[in-house]
Amino acid sequence: MAKFDLKGLLNDRSVPDRQQDQKIVYRNPKDLIPSEENFYNTEKLERLKQSIKLLGILQPLLIENRDGKDYVIAGHCRRKCCIDLLNEGNDRFSRVPCIYKTHSELEQDAGKEDDIVRQIMIIQANCYRDKSDWEKMTETLKMEELVKELREKTPMEGKTRDILKDLIGTSNGQLGRYHAINTNLCEQLMSEFEEDRIKISVAYEASKLNREYQKQACELYEETGILTLDDIRDLYRQQEAEKGIPGQMTIETATGQNRPPEDDTEIPAETQIERFYESTNKNMKNYIIQEDKNMTIFMLSNLYGSARVRNGHLNYQGSTAGITFNPGGVFEHELSWQSLAKNLIGKYGHKRPVKMATINAPEPAITLTESEAVKAFCEAYPEKLKTIMRICRRCKDNGEAAKAVQLEFAPCGFSAVGGYKVNYRFKSFSAGLEIEVNNEKVSMKYGRLIVEAKNLYDPLSPEFDVELKKPETKEDEGPVKCITGQSGSGLCGAAAYCDKKYTCCSQCPDDCNIRCGWIPEKSCQPAVETLDEKQQEDHSGDPAEMVKHLRNTDKIPDAWPEDLKDIPIPSITAINDILDDAEQDLKGYLAIADEKLPAKTILKHQLIAGGLRIIKNLVEDCQEEPEQPEQPPLPEMRNNDQRKQWLREYKSWGLWYTDHHTGTRYYKYDFNNGARLIAEEYDPEPRKESWWTPTESYSLHLVGGPEPERSGGVPKWTYHSKYHKFPNSETELVEFLKEVQKNGKA
Structure with a gap:
C-alpha cells in the first residue's frame, strides 16, 4: 500500500487549475453556516468591513455543501462583514459570490478521514491572512494534532515536524516555544496573549516561570497595565536565585548528555568566581591551594581560553587575554587571567580543599524579601x-x-x-x-x-513634615557668635576658654591673657553689641554720641539712610547670619500656613525677612572699596621658564576684584604700553570619595596694548581690545613679555 503524501496532494494542483473546475455562485450570507472548526478571530473587522463596503467582495467565499446545507470553509470574516452591512441597509450584499469546494485527490485518498481533511483545508485556506501570535500558535498546534491523527489512520510520508514546516512554515524551535506557552502559561496571561495585549516573546519568557511567579507577573500587569520582557526576566532571575545550585558537574552533564539549554541570566561576578573554583578539576585546585601563580595562569588560559558557558549557574566567556563574566550585560565584569589567578589564590590559597557538595544538595535559599x-x-x-x-x-x-x-x-x-x-x-x-x-x-x-x-x-x-527651627534658648545657644564681624568663622574664639558670664570680652572688666585681640581697648564697643543698662544710662542723654559709640566711628556713610541713623551698621557676617535665621523662620511658617495660622503672624515674618534683605543691600553699599595693592615691578626675566614662572605666580600682583556671587577672584597687572593682563581664578568643583585633590584653576586674559607683530602672516599673540571670554595661552603670553622687555615698557 502506497504511503499518503499530504504535502504532495496539497501542492500538486495549482490555483488556476482548481478554479477552472469551479463556478461562481451567489448565496445569501445569512444562509451560509460557519464551520465549527474555525478558531480565527472574527471580531476586529472594521477595516475589512469598510474595504468591502467600498470595493465589494474581491475574492469569492469557499463553501462546501453537506447534507443540503452550505458550510463556509474560507471567508468567515467576509461573511460576517456582509451580514453587518446587510443589517445596516446595504441590500447589494444580500447575495455574495461563492465557490464550491471540489473533491480533491486528497479527500479521495484520505477516504473516511474527511473531517480531518476538512479542518486541514480550513487552516490552509487561511494561510495568507493577517494573524495574531495567538492565532499562529493555535493553527500550528491544531495542524500538528490533525497530522498526527491522520498519521494514526493512514500511512504518511515524512516526519510530522517536516510536514508542518512545509505546510505552514513553522520551524522546530518555534514549535517548541508554542508548546511551552500552551502547556505552562497560566490562564490569565493566556487570555491577555489571545487578546494580543502581550507579545509572544513575553508570553514565552513568562511560561518559564512557576505558578507563584506567574501570579506576581499578573499582579504587576494589573498594577502598571503593561508587561515588558525586562519585567519577566527580573522575575525569572529571582526564581533562579531560589533554586539550589549544584557544586560540581556530573559525567553526564560534562559529556553533553544532560546539557541544559543556554541561559543568559546575569549572576554577580563574585558569586561566579566561587562557583568557577568549585567546578575546576583536582589539579587546578592543587595549583591554587599551593599558590603556584604561574601554573594557575597557564592552566586557566589553556583550559578556558575559548570557553563559553551559559547555563544559569555560570555565565562567562573566555579569551586569550582573560575572562568576561556576564558578557554584553549590565553587570559585565572583565578580568585578566593574572587577576583571576590572584583572586582565586587570595581566597583559597593554603586552604584545605573544599568538600564538594553532592549534585542534589542545594544552597541555602535566600529568605530575605x-x-x-x-x-x-x-x-x-x-x-x-x-x-x-x-x-x-x-x-x-x-x-x-x-x-x-x-x-x-x-x-x-x-x-x-x-x-x-x-x-x-x-x-x-x-x-x-x-x-x-x-x-x-x-x-x-x-x-x-x-x-x-x-x-x-x-x-x-x-x-x-519639614521640621520648623526651634527658637534658641540660653540652654542650647551653642557656640557664641562674634559680634565684631572680624572672625572668619563667625564664632567667638575667646568665649570657648572663658567661664565668665559675659558674652563678649568688651563687657568684661578683667584684662586677662585670653582677651579678644580684635578689641584693642576696654572702652571700645563692637558695632552691633547689645547695650547693657549702664551703657544706656551713659549715652541716653545725647543720641548723636550714642550713634557714634555704636558705630565706633565718627563717619556715617552717605549710603546709610537718614531714617536708620539710630541703628548701627552691622557687618556683612552679622547681617547674613540674622537674615538666614529670618528666612528659615519664614519658610517654616509658610510650610504650615494652611493650618489656620493668623495672617498677621505670617505677614509679620514676611516683613521681617523683606526688611533684612533691604538692609543687607544697604550694608553692601556702605562697604568701602578695598585699597588697591601696590603693583610690584616687572622682574628681569632671562628665559622662557622664568617668564612662565612669573605668569603662574599671578597672586603676587595683588587681588584686584572678587565676584561674591560666583566666588571668582581677579588679579591684574598693568603695563606701560597700555596693556592689562588679567588672571581669572576660580575654585573647581571638588570630587568626593577620590584620591584626587582639587586645585585652584585659572585663566589669563591679555586686554589692550599694541597690536602684535606678525611672523609669516601669523600674529605672535591673540589681540583683544576688550575683555574676552577666550583666554590667552601661556606660550603667546611669553611672546608678549619678550616684546615688553625688548621695548623696555614694563
Whole structure:
C-alpha cells in the first residue's frame, strides 16, 4: 500500500487549475453556516468591513455543501462583514459570490478521514491572512494534532515536524516555544496573549516561570497595565536565585548528555568566581591551594581560553587575554587571567580543599524579601526614609519619584554604605540598588523601592513634615557668635576658654591673657553689641554720641539712610547670619500656613525677612572699596621658564576684584604700553570619595596694548581690545613679555 503524501496532494494542483473546475455562485450570507472548526478571530473587522463596503467582495467565499446545507470553509470574516452591512441597509450584499469546494485527490485518498481533511483545508485556506501570535500558535498546534491523527489512520510520508514546516512554515524551535506557552502559561496571561495585549516573546519568557511567579507577573500587569520582557526576566532571575545550585558537574552533564539549554541570566561576578573554583578539576585546585601563580595562569588560559558557558549557574566567556563574566550585560565584569589567578589564590590559597557538595544538595535559599529589606533600610536610616517620603509627596507618580530618589541618593551613579547590620548600594537608575541585611542581599529597581516604601509608610504622615527651627534658648545657644564681624568663622574664639558670664570680652572688666585681640581697648564697643543698662544710662542723654559709640566711628556713610541713623551698621557676617535665621523662620511658617495660622503672624515674618534683605543691600553699599595693592615691578626675566614662572605666580600682583556671587577672584597687572593682563581664578568643583585633590584653576586674559607683530602672516599673540571670554595661552603670553622687555615698557 502506497504511503499518503499530504504535502504532495496539497501542492500538486495549482490555483488556476482548481478554479477552472469551479463556478461562481451567489448565496445569501445569512444562509451560509460557519464551520465549527474555525478558531480565527472574527471580531476586529472594521477595516475589512469598510474595504468591502467600498470595493465589494474581491475574492469569492469557499463553501462546501453537506447534507443540503452550505458550510463556509474560507471567508468567515467576509461573511460576517456582509451580514453587518446587510443589517445596516446595504441590500447589494444580500447575495455574495461563492465557490464550491471540489473533491480533491486528497479527500479521495484520505477516504473516511474527511473531517480531518476538512479542518486541514480550513487552516490552509487561511494561510495568507493577517494573524495574531495567538492565532499562529493555535493553527500550528491544531495542524500538528490533525497530522498526527491522520498519521494514526493512514500511512504518511515524512516526519510530522517536516510536514508542518512545509505546510505552514513553522520551524522546530518555534514549535517548541508554542508548546511551552500552551502547556505552562497560566490562564490569565493566556487570555491577555489571545487578546494580543502581550507579545509572544513575553508570553514565552513568562511560561518559564512557576505558578507563584506567574501570579506576581499578573499582579504587576494589573498594577502598571503593561508587561515588558525586562519585567519577566527580573522575575525569572529571582526564581533562579531560589533554586539550589549544584557544586560540581556530573559525567553526564560534562559529556553533553544532560546539557541544559543556554541561559543568559546575569549572576554577580563574585558569586561566579566561587562557583568557577568549585567546578575546576583536582589539579587546578592543587595549583591554587599551593599558590603556584604561574601554573594557575597557564592552566586557566589553556583550559578556558575559548570557553563559553551559559547555563544559569555560570555565565562567562573566555579569551586569550582573560575572562568576561556576564558578557554584553549590565553587570559585565572583565578580568585578566593574572587577576583571576590572584583572586582565586587570595581566597583559597593554603586552604584545605573544599568538600564538594553532592549534585542534589542545594544552597541555602535566600529568605530575605524585598519588603523586609526595605523595612530594615527605612528603620536603620530614618533620614533617608524622610527624604523618600517627601519626594513621593511632590511627584505625580511612582516612576517620577523613582528617578528623583536615584538623583538624590546617587547623583554620580554610585553611593554605598558598608560595615553595618544594614548596608546599601545605590547605583544608576537602570542598574537599581542593593540592600544587605545580616549578610543577605536583595537587588531591586528604584520603582520597587518606592512601591514597598509607600506600602509600609504614608507619605502624607505628619512625621515626614519639614521640621520648623526651634527658637534658641540660653540652654542650647551653642557656640557664641562674634559680634565684631572680624572672625572668619563667625564664632567667638575667646568665649570657648572663658567661664565668665559675659558674652563678649568688651563687657568684661578683667584684662586677662585670653582677651579678644580684635578689641584693642576696654572702652571700645563692637558695632552691633547689645547695650547693657549702664551703657544706656551713659549715652541716653545725647543720641548723636550714642550713634557714634555704636558705630565706633565718627563717619556715617552717605549710603546709610537718614531714617536708620539710630541703628548701627552691622557687618556683612552679622547681617547674613540674622537674615538666614529670618528666612528659615519664614519658610517654616509658610510650610504650615494652611493650618489656620493668623495672617498677621505670617505677614509679620514676611516683613521681617523683606526688611533684612533691604538692609543687607544697604550694608553692601556702605562697604568701602578695598585699597588697591601696590603693583610690584616687572622682574628681569632671562628665559622662557622664568617668564612662565612669573605668569603662574599671578597672586603676587595683588587681588584686584572678587565676584561674591560666583566666588571668582581677579588679579591684574598693568603695563606701560597700555596693556592689562588679567588672571581669572576660580575654585573647581571638588570630587568626593577620590584620591584626587582639587586645585585652584585659572585663566589669563591679555586686554589692550599694541597690536602684535606678525611672523609669516601669523600674529605672535591673540589681540583683544576688550575683555574676552577666550583666554590667552601661556606660550603667546611669553611672546608678549619678550616684546615688553625688548621695548623696555614694563
